[in-house]
Amino acid sequence: xxxxxxxxxxxxxxxxxxxxxxxxxxxxxxxxxxxxxxLLHSSIERIAILSQxxxxxLINHIGTGAAWDMIGRNRGISILPPFKDYENxxxxxxxxxxxxxxxxxxxxxxxxxxxxxxxxxxYQMDYRKMIRYHNEHDADLTxxxxxxxxxxxxxxxxxxxxxxxDDGGRMLSYEEKPAAPKxxxxxxxxxxxxxxxxxxxxxxxxxxxxxxxxRDIIPMMMRERYKVHGYKFRxxxxxxxxxxxxxxxSMDLLGPEPxxxxxxxxxxxxxxxxxxxxxxxxxxxxxxxxxxxxxxxxCVIEGTVRNSILFPGVHVKAGxxxxxxxxxxxxxxxxxxxxxxxxxxxxTVFNRxxxxxxxxxxxxxxxxxxxxxxxxxxxLHIGCGCRVAPRIAPxxxxxxxxxxxxxxx
Amino acid sequence: MRESGDALVxxxxxxxxxxxxxxxxxxxxxxxxxxxxxxxxxFSLSNVMNSGLTxxxxxxxxxxxxxxxxxxxxxAWDFTGRTRGIKILPPRTGEKDSDWYKGTxxxxxxxIDFILANxxxxxxxxxxxxxYHMDFDAMxxxxxxxxxxxxxxxxxxxxxxxxQFGAGIIDNENRIVDWEEKPKVPRTNLASMGIYVxxxxxxxxxxxxxxxxxxxxxxxxxxxxxxxxxxxYPFYGYWRDVGTIQSYWETNMEIIRENSGIxxxxxxxxxxxxxxxxxxxxxxxxxxxxxxxxSSxxxxxSVIEGTVINSVLSPGxxxxxxxxxxxxxxxxxxxxxxNAVVDLAIxxxxxxxxxxAVVGQGDNLTLANKQFPKHLYTGISLVGKAARIxxxxxxxxxxxxxxxxxxxxxxxxxxxxxxxxx
Numbered sequence: 001x002x003x004x005x006x007x008x009x010x011x012x013x014x015x016x017x018x019x020x021x022x023x024x025x026x027x028x029x030x031x032x033x034x035x036x037x038x039l040l041h042s043s044i045e046r047i048a049i050l051s052q053x054x055x056x057x058l059i060n061h062i063g064t065g066a067a068w069d070m071i072g073r074n075r076g077i078s079i080l081p082p083f084k085d086y087e088n089x090x091x092x093x094x095x096x097x098x099x100x101x102x103x104x105x106x107x108x109x110x111x112x113x114x115x116x117x118x119x120x121x122x123y124q125m126d127y128r129k130m131i132r133y134h135n136e137h138d139a140d141l142t143x144x145x146x147x148x149x150x151x152x153x154x155x156x157x158x159x160x161x162x163x164x165x166d167d168g169g170r171m172l173s174y175e176e177k178p179a180a181p182k183x184x185x186x187x188x189x190x191x192x193x194x195x196x197x198x199x200x201x202x203x204x205x206x207x208x209x210x211x212x213x214x215r216d217i218i219p220m221m222m223r224e225r226y227k228v229h230g231y232k233f234r235x236x237x238x239x240x241x242x243x244x245x246x247x248x249x250s251m252d253l254l255g256p257e258p259x260x261x262x263x264x265x266x267x268x269x270x271x272x273x274x275x276x277x278x279x280x281x282x283x284x285x286x287x288x289x290x291x292x293x294x295x296x297x298x299c300v301i302e303g304t305v306r307n308s309i310l311f312p313g314v315h316v317k318a319g320x321x322x323x324x325x326x327x328x329x330x331x332x333x334x335x336x337x338x339x340x341x342x343x344x345x346x347x348t349v350f351n352r353x354x355x356x357x358x359x360x361x362x363x364x365x366x367x368x369x370x371x372x373x374x375x376x377x378x379x380l381h382i383g384c385g386c387r388v389a390p391r392i393a394p395x396x397x398x399x400x401x402x403x404x405x406x407x408x409x
Numbered sequence: 410m411r412e413s414g415d416a417l418v419x420x421x422x423x424x425x426x427x428x429x430x431x432x433x434x435x436x437x438x439x440x441x442x443x444x445x446x447x448x449x450x451x452f453s454l455s456n457v458m459n460s461g462l463t464x465x466x467x468x469x470x471x472x473x474x475x476x477x478x479x480x481x482x483x484x485a486w487d488f489t490g491r492t493r494g495i496k497i498l499p500p501r502t503g504e505k506d507s508d509w510y511k512g513t514x515x516x517x518x519x520x521i522d523f524i525l526a527n528x529x530x531x532x533x534x535x536x537x538x539x540x541y542h543m544d545f546d547a548m549x550x551x552x553x554x555x556x557x558x559x560x561x562x563x564x565x566x567x568x569x570x571x572x573q574f575g576a577g578i579i580d581n582e583n584r585i586v587d588w589e590e591k592p593k594v595p596r597t598n599l600a601s602m603g604i605y606v607x608x609x610x611x612x613x614x615x616x617x618x619x620x621x622x623x624x625x626x627x628x629x630x631x632x633x634x635x636x637x638x639x640x641x642y643p644f645y646g647y648w649r650d651v652g653t654i655q656s657y658w659e660t661n662m663e664i665i666r667e668n669s670g671i672x673x674x675x676x677x678x679x680x681x682x683x684x685x686x687x688x689x690x691x692x693x694x695x696x697x698x699x700x701x702x703x704s705s706x707x708x709x710x711s712v713i714e715g716t717v718i719n720s721v722l723s724p725g726x727x728x729x730x731x732x733x734x735x736x737x738x739x740x741x742x743x744x745x746x747x748n749a750v751v752d753l754a755i756x757x758x759x760x761x762x763x764x765x766a767v768v769g770q771g772d773n774l775t776l777a778n779k780q781f782p783k784h785l786y787t788g789i790s791l792v793g794k795a796a797r798i799x800x801x802x803x804x805x806x807x808x809x810x811x812x813x814x815x816x817x818x819x820x821x822x823x824x825x826x827x828x829x830x831x
Contacts, residue, residue: 027693028709037689160532254695262692263710269690277485277682281445281706281722282694283665288703290696297446297694297709298674302681309693 001034003095003189004119005052010242014345014370016050016390018057019048020297021119024346026193026253026329027261028276028296029269030061031240032055036077037267040068042127045075049119052082052091060273067270080148081103094211097212100202106195114198116213118189121239122249124265127390131192133167139227140197143218145185153179157187157214168231175216179281185230186355187214188237197226247343247367250309250326255294274329276312276339286322287318304331320350323359329348345372345390355383358394362409363404415630416549417609418462419520420453421513422537423470423500430651430784431757431793434812436475438652439537442740442758444664444673444710445723446680448479450649454495455678458486460545461748462533463493464522468516470509478684481631485681498523501604502595512623513603518616524609532612534605534625540800543604544674549643552606558637560629561585562604564644573650574600575626577641585639588631601626602648611637619783635640639737647671654784654791661721661738665706682724683750685741689725699730715745729764737769746800754790755806758811763800766794770803776808776828785828 004021014023021032026357032049039047047070049060058079080090080102092098099106106114110383112351125144134142145159145168157176159181162169173182191213201217210216221228236259238249252259271277279298285289288301295301298312303320313330316322320333325342333339338348340357351357354376357368368382371390374399377397382388392408396403402408433441439450447626457465458691469476475496483495498520500509508820510516517524517534520713522561524532531552533545533603544560552560561576568741571592578587578597589596601757605625607615615629615637622628633639638713651657663669681689700713707713710725723741728734731748740758745751752769762768774788785791787809794799800818804810805827814831825831 028690041688252509256697260556263689266689270681271690278674278677281708284702284705284707286704290702291694292698294693294695305696311693365634386635 001099001102001113001116001117002047003098003116004032004049004051004058005092005095010041011246013369013389014243014343014385015053016371017054019051019053019055019119020240021051022057022061023246024311025122025240025246025250026267027294027311028081029262029267030120032058032185033267033269034059034122034124034265035117035119035264036068036070038123038125038127039184040070040268041266042125044115045070045072045120046128047077047109048102048105049077049079050092050095050102051079055079055081059374061270063272064269067272073134073347078105092215095213096177096202096205096217099198099209100206100211103199103202104381106198109163111195113220114193114195116189116191116193120240121188122236122240122260123233124235125189125233127190127192129167130190130233134192134229135229136207137225137229138327139229140194142168142192142223142231144190144230146188146233146237147184148186150181150184153184153186155186156184157189157218159185159187159230161185161232166232168229171222171228171230174218174228179200182236185232187218190231190233191216192231192263193254197221198337201226236353243367243369244365247341251307251324253294253309254307257341274312276329279312285318287408288316325357341367341384342370343367344370345374347372348374348376350376351378351380353379354382355380356386357384361404414533414535415464415529416462416545416606417524417527418457418465418535418536418545419517419524420450420457420465420467420535421603422450422467422473422476422534423510423516424538425471425507426538426652428779429651429657430654431791431812432654432657432755433808435472435728435794436471437471437473440472440476441651441657442723443457443540443651443657444661444683445706445721447673447678448680449540450476451678451680452481452482452540452542452673452676453535453537454486455676456535456541456543456545458488459533459677459678460543460549461546463488463490464527464529466496466498466520467495467499467526468510468518468520468535472632473497473499478686479681481681481684485683496523502780513625513634514616514724515623515783516821517612518620520612521616524613532607532609534607534741536603538650538652539602539648540671541602542646542678543644543648545606548604548606551642552608552640555583555640556638557606557640558608559630559633560603560606560640560642562644563599563641564600566601566650568595568598571595571598571600575630576600583641583643585634585641588634590626590631600620600629602644604642606642627772647786652673654755654789656785657718658738658789662719662736663702665750666723667721700728715747723758730763747756749798753788753806754792756792757796759795760798761796762792762798763802763816765800766798766802766804768798768804768808770805771827773827774806776807778809778830779828780809780830805829 074154113280130329158181160172175212240246270402286303295310301317319335322336329346365385368386382402422439431555488495694711697714701716708724715728725742729747746764777786788806790808792810796814797817802823809830
């Protein structure tokens with residue numbers, strides 16, 4: 001069960017029209033391609049995606065599921081939207097409620113283990129190892145954790161885990177986003193449940209008024225002395241919760257030995273989505289240059305690109321400069337434009353001599369983000385850490401400058 | 410939306426294309442990679458799809474395996490569905506015949522059952538050998554408008570090239586009144602592109618008439634001109650025969666030149682990237698710090714640390730530090746080692762060029778290959794599939810390094826003189 005419903009406010013303009021799991025990542029893929037590819041390579045082939053926020057982009061991306069070989073009599077991806085019936089008039093009221101509302105789906109397949117994942121993270125994981133651990137320890141719940149510095153632990157669900165083995169141990173304590181974390185194992189929102197226990201705790205949880213796995217289910221299971229284990233994951237884990245995190249995680253794709261190695265991780269995406277399969281190879285013009293960058297088919301590079309990630313169909317015209325930026329599908333960057341630390345959503349046009357960001361900037365958040373389907377007027381200067389909403393009407397643009405940290409809606 | 414009714418397409422994909430030398434050592438000519446991510450046949454298949462035609466038979470004969478896996482179920486070109494489909498039609502043993510296809514007409518004749526099983530008003534017959542952009546729907550409408558029995562796609566070529574083609578002489582209504590197959594002395598500059606529209610009933614009748622008529626250009630068309638309504642459909646767009654190493658290389662180079670008229674993406678040519686059966690997708694191409702790329706096409710999955718100029722790279726190519734690739738066409742998953750130099754060469758899939766090796770050494774571009782002087786004579790060197798060029802080796806101009814060749818097969822000083830083959 002993939003929890004893909006959420007829109008995370010910090011990602012703002014990138015999630016105005018799509019759930020976070022459908023946000024483009026890695027120069028050609030979407031965030032959800034990471035868990036889906038992990039599932040494919042873990043031979044887990046019956047998948048449900050729980051989605052309620054602006055699902056169309058996600059539904060379109062998943063298609064038939066064939067991109068991940070999830071098509072066949074015993075294989076498939078089902079998208080489970082919220083629904084109404086005689087008893088239940090609600091939207092999904094939280095991650096646990098979303099799963100609860102689809103208990104009949106889970107029961108229909110009668111699996112021996114239920115894996116619950118978030119669709120929001122960048123990582124490579126063989127779930128079979130975790131399931132093996134879960135089965136060997138006959139746990140009711142095994143949750144995956146990663147070691148983080150103590151000072152940053154308070155943003156996560158934090159556990160103390162017994163040192164039973166290298167792979168994990170009994171969970172000794174668990175707190176959701178504690179002010180003073182006791183441990184440094186942060187939850188990855190990867191849960192492996194014994195089905196009968198899952199059904200039981202979800203039913204109990206319905207009696208309360210909060211329906212989250214991290215905030216409610218795990219603490220309840222700790223209180224009621226279920227057999228809960230922590231599985232220690234030691235690979236790379238990338239967050240994309242804020243624009244700055246998204247930018248930072250994206251930069252891990254670059255360099256001679258990138259932390260995120262898409263092919264080594266076996267990442268697959270839906271090549272039919274936005275027709276990326278049909279884009280011609282990257283065309284580099286006489287004076288085009290790319291330095292420490294990645295670009296997918298369909299890009300045309302006549303200007304200068306440094307430390308950047310270009311999705312299919314980005315045109316960087318002669319005399320334009322793109323630095324430290326992530327440019328989504330089908331942007332056009334015209335002559336004289338300078339982009340520094342920009343995340344630009346799909347179909348945006350930067351007209352001549354536009355400046356966004358600066359090579360040096362004192363703002364705590366230096367990344368500027370431009371929403372989709374924008375035409376940035378000629379000569380406009382946009383500062384660092386700015387947020388520009390999608391589809392700004394021509395008359396709404398400021399005359400010549402958007403100051404550092406400003407928002408344009 | 411198609412205006413012209415539901416024609417059946419028969420695509421002749423059996424040609425050996427032997428002038429492409431090593432490139433067709435493992436695959437039929439239509440399956441030869443082109444333009445980085447495409448195969449030659451993608452142009453015909455995509456033109457068919459974009460013309461709104463939905464039923465296709467592909468006649469194979471020579472080394473069909475690569476072609477068959479490339480076509481797969483045809484989903485890459487939307488040929489899947491209850492009334493849509495693409496079928497591979499290999500030669501087979503009949504009650505009397507046990508022969509291979511003896512010619513284009515014979516190949517169609519041996520598949521009359523396929524034509525009968527897919528009722529149609531017209532049959533479009535194409536070859537899978539060319540790089541072009543054409544709307545068959547417009548050609549079908551023209552055919553219907555002319556009430557023709559046969560319509561032949563024809564284009565103007567330089568008179569000196571007409572000896573390679575079927576040549577047609579037309580009246581002022583575009584009706585073909587005379588025909589010469591590969592004439593030594595040109596009387597016209599109108600050349601057949603090997604693209605035919607037949608009225609289905611007419612095709613069945615004419616094929617039944619004389620089983621010894623094996624070829625459209627040689628037998629069927631010359632006779633039809635005397636007896637039936639045969640029209641030329643004039644074509645003015647981009648069309649290239651990539652049947653020689655020289656034209657294959659030139660046409661690849663045209664893709665990277667501005668305004669050369671070829672634009673696969675605008676033409677909506679679809680490749681089939683899933684064909685390779687890789688468990689993962691190709692990632693975006695990576696251009697490392699210190700790399701330099703200019704006037705080139707680089708496909709996904711490639712990692713560039715060195716220099717690439719004026720070249721076309723297929724997916725998964727690695728150009729290591731200090732390596733320099735110029736004026737070349739590089740197929741999938743080639744590795745060009747550190748400080749190696751590749752100039753004016755075509756490297757087939759999986760070739761490995763050792764560190765410091767040179768492919769395309771020296772300035773003597775005109776000494777033709779001794780074994781195949783008609784294939785390699787302009788300086789282009791050819792390295793076959795999965796060959797390994799040892800570190801420090803020196804390969805000259807117009808050379809051929811056979812597929813699977815490796816370190817052990819080379820001579821002691823690791824050199825290959827201009828025009829030599831290994």
